[in-house]
Amino acid sequence: MRFPSRYAARVAIESLLTEELRSFIGRSGPEVTVYVSAGAVERAADVFRGTREGLALAPGAPVPGFVLAALESDVPRVAPPEPLPKSLLVSNEWHFERPLRLGEALTAQAKVADITERLGGRFGQALYVRTEVEFRDDAGALVARSSMTLMHYDPSGASPAGEEES
Amino acid sequence: MSASPWEEGRELPPFEVAATMERVIRYCGLSWNFPPFFYDPEAARAQGMPGPLVPGPLKLGLLYAAVEHWLQGQGWVRDVRAAHRRPDLVGTKLRIVGRVARVYAEEGRPRADLELAVLDEEGHPTVRGFASVEFGAGP
Numbered sequence: 001m002r003f004p005s006r007y008a009a010r011v012a013i014e015s016l017l018t019e020e021l022r023s024f025i026g027r028s029g030p031e032v033t034v035y036v037s038a039g040a041v042e043r044a045a046d047v048f049r050g051t052r053e054g055l056a057l058a059p060g061a062p063v064p065g066f067v068l069a070a071l072e073s074d075v076p077r078v079a080p081p082e083p084l085p086k087s088l089l090v091s092n093e094w095h096f097e098r099p100l101r102l103g104e105a106l107t108a109q110a111k112v113a114d115i116t117e118r119l120g121g122r123f124g125q126a127l128y129v130r131t132e133v134e135f136r137d138d139a140g141a142l143v144a145r146s147s148m149t150l151m152h153y154d155p156s157g158a159s160p161a162g163e164e165e166s
Numbered sequence: 167m168s169a170s171p172w173e174e175g176r177e178l179p180p181f182e183v184a185a186t187m188e189r190v191i192r193y194c195g196l197s198w199n200f201p202p203f204f205y206d207p208e209a210a211r212a213q214g215m216p217g218p219l220v221p222g223p224l225k226l227g228l229l230y231a232a233v234e235h236w237l238q239g240q241g242w243v244r245d246v247r248a249a250h251r252r253p254d255l256v257g258t259k260l261r262i263v264g265r266v267a268r269v270y271a272e273e274g275r276p277r278a279d280l281e282l283a284v285l286d287e288e289g290h291p292t293v294r295g296f297a298s299v300e301f302g303a304g305p
Binding site: 046047048049050069093095096 | 183198
């Protein structure tokens with residue numbers, strides 16, 4: 001049976017999702033302790049609210065979840081190899097099981113949640129890497145999760161219209 | 167169970183925020199992440215961009231701040247998501263819009279799902295977003 005030439009060209013593309021890359025799926029970094037400190041909450045409020053007014057900074061008080069932006073910077077990441085030269089932030093997300101509380105210590109750990117490949121489309125051949133950071137309390141209960149999906153691509157295979165670089 | 171103060175279909179008032187260079191630099195410091203194309207015009211142009219870009223994760227936090235503003239202390243944010251569609255340039259004004267897509271109860275607590283978008287100065291959506299909120303003080 002003869003395949004149309006376009007299909008034949010498509011199946012000839014070598015997958016970038018190698019066994020080595022697949023082996024990173026589910027891989028976790030070290031656990032670290034992060035602290036919901038007043039300073040982190042204030043700096044996050046400066047960025048996202050543009051003011052510190054209205055912050056309740058008593059120990060144990062609920063604080064805005066956007067403090068995760070500060071906490072996750074202290075968490076070592078697992079970095080799979082990047083076989084494509086450019087990367088782009090596709091999506092990101094914060095999930096909370098309950099409000100964070102001022103002064104609490106959380107155990108945080110990053111992991112590679114998934115790696116998938118896409119062929120064709122606006123960016124040509126691309127790899128999507130989803131990473132997560134989980135924040136747990138003393139009892140091990142999930143308190144919050146931050147996740148992001150980066151797309152890795154080769155601009156020589158992409159159309160001219162660009163999106164945001166990560 | 168107290169009822170949701172929001173009804174389905176409600177349009178939330180636009181939340182406007184300036185994507186200033188100061189805000190972007192503060193964000194880079196907060197996240198300890200300094201790709202030069204976020205704050206250096208030459209580095210951005212070298213990457214083929216018209217100017218420094220607003221970091222995507224900063225826009226997630228701004229979505230969170232908009233939802234928090236709309237809640238007026240009546241609840242807390244359980245989830246917020248951003249799907250990044252187009253870049254936003256530093257120095258522009260962003261408009262965050264939201265609509266109550268669904269009101270429901272889970273585990274005996276009133277909740278609502280919101281559809282969100284970040285609009286650029288021409289009104290084009292640059293981010294499609296989602297949030298889930300719970301009314302009350304939280305567990």
